[in-house]
Amino acid sequence: MSTFFSSIFFICIPISLVLAGWLVGRKPTRSQGRRLVCLNLLLVGLFAAGVLAHWLLPSPPPTQQYLSTSNLSLIMLALVLFMGTILMTFSRNYMATEPRLNVYWRWLLLTLAAVSLVVMSNHLILFWLGWVCISLALHKLLTFYPERPRAALAAHKKFLLARTAELCLLVAFICLYQAHNTFFIHELVDIFNLQASNTALSLSTNEHIAAVLIAIVALIKCAQLPVHGWLIQVVEAPTPVSALLHAGVINLGGFLLILFGPLLLQVATAQWLVLIVAGLTTVISALIMTTRISLKVRLAWSTSAQMGLMLLECALGLFELALLHLLTHSVYKAHAFLNSGNAIHDDLQRRLAPAEAPSAVDWFVAALLSACLVGGAAYVIHYQGVWSAWVLFGLALTVLIAQRHSQQRKASLMSAIGLTLILLTIYSTMKAFFGLVLPINPMLRVPALSLADFWVMGLFISLFILSWLLRYQAQRPSVQHLSMALFAGLYLDEWLTRLTLKVWPLRLPTRINSKTLTQQTSIK
DSSP: OHHHHHHHHHHHHHHHHHHHHHHHTSSOOTTHHHHHHHHHHHHHHHHHHHHHHHHHSOOOOSTTOSBOOSHHHHHHHHHHHHHHHHHHHHHHHHTTTOTTHHHHHHHHHHHHHHHHHHHHBOBHHHHHHHHHHHHHHHHHHHTSSTTOHHHHHHHHHHHHHHHHHHHHHHHHHHHHHHHHSOOBHHHHHHHHHHHHHOTTOOOOHHHHHHHHHHHHHHHHHTTOTTSOHHHHHGGGSOHHHHHHHHHTGGGHHHHHHHHTHHHHTTOHHHHHHHHHHHHHHHHHHHHHHTTOOSHHHHHHHHHHHHHHHHHHHHHTTOHHHHHHHHHHHHHHHHHHHHTGGGHHHHHHHHHHSOBOOOOHHHHHHHHHHHHHHHHHHHHHTTOOSOSHHHHHHHHHHHHHHHTOOBSSOOOOHHHHHHHHHHHHHHHHHHHHHHHHHSOOOGGGSOOTTOHHHHHHHHHHHHHHHHHHHHHHOTTSHHHHHHHHHHHTGGGHHHHHHHHHHHHSOOOOOOOOOHHHHHHHHHHO
């Protein structure tokens, strides 16, 4: 009974979004924004009713249900509704003067409907269909300004990469069906967990192929190097579209790996593919971000780096940390893009209070304190797992403590220690909480101080050292050469752009500047 009622409530969410998208796209009216915000609040009510029905009424095992009511699916659906409410509220005023406002509303609603279908799906076919619909609807939003050449080029590259990812995902799902004769995702996950617990059960060739293909799909979806260029160029789209992409849609690669994590961690080829590609993307994108001036472009490079870090967490078996990362990154990136109009004010504040260069003593004290506090926190919670995540946290705290001073204000060491303790407490508590919400098979945990753990630690330490050199040793010739190469993005996007245009040529639109438009008007 619980399953029936909760499924009715949950399935009404994407259906309502589809119907609203079809109705609102027929003709432009200025009152649509207010109505859509009310609609999204109604959908939040449906979600709450579905959750209550799921928790309060008895329910059978969810293995052969078409809609998933797992904790992961409910959390992701709540995130979709939250982001939908924020984007619709913001778009009411931001997009009010657009002549094609009804087109924007239609494809925004259809994109949200497709995303909600994917995160709720417990069936491979439903999952794949929703995945395809997300890409097709998002393409319409990315080309909302078809006269912009950079937007057209970015959407063109995204279109080709999306079709490649969808084909890989389809082949992966076919392989899984052939291996286990079921389309239900919960049944497949149970099988993968059983195989991980029983060493006598080995994976088939189809499962190996599926795991590698799923890893490739996640890397493409999360815009990892070298297929990242479209993500940097879609800043030409309206700001709410950028927020939707960076705070929501791009996270689906991480959701895919969290969902099929029990399979990924049993296939070393797929696991190391993610470790290498996502790891290098995290380091390179984070370094390139420091060379950018435009706020939106910096945020785009930040997204690529953050997605790489989230995929690294999945490849290390830290799925609870990856889910926490997914949620916090979504909220932060939505706020960052929607608040990008205040970039000038924020830049003036940084110029009025620039950071003071830490001394060698500052760095030593900061490193010592961070090591002691992080080690103490790991001891208190009896942590047993990979140490690379704690190394990253310790390096971040080192930077926070060392750079606590500005030229106008000297922050005390005790205040920095207090802030560090607060961050450690929040991090440990949230990680433990999501570990309860998303229980992981202990057999899937990557051992501490393993080769994968050392590889990720080496990446984080390299990022720390290179960032320090770029900021405080910029006068060195070797650092200047590195900075120039990073400013060019290591020329990776140029290579992919040429390849894309060779595979499928595109005639870019010609943007008419104000001078040309004035001349054409005077001639007429």
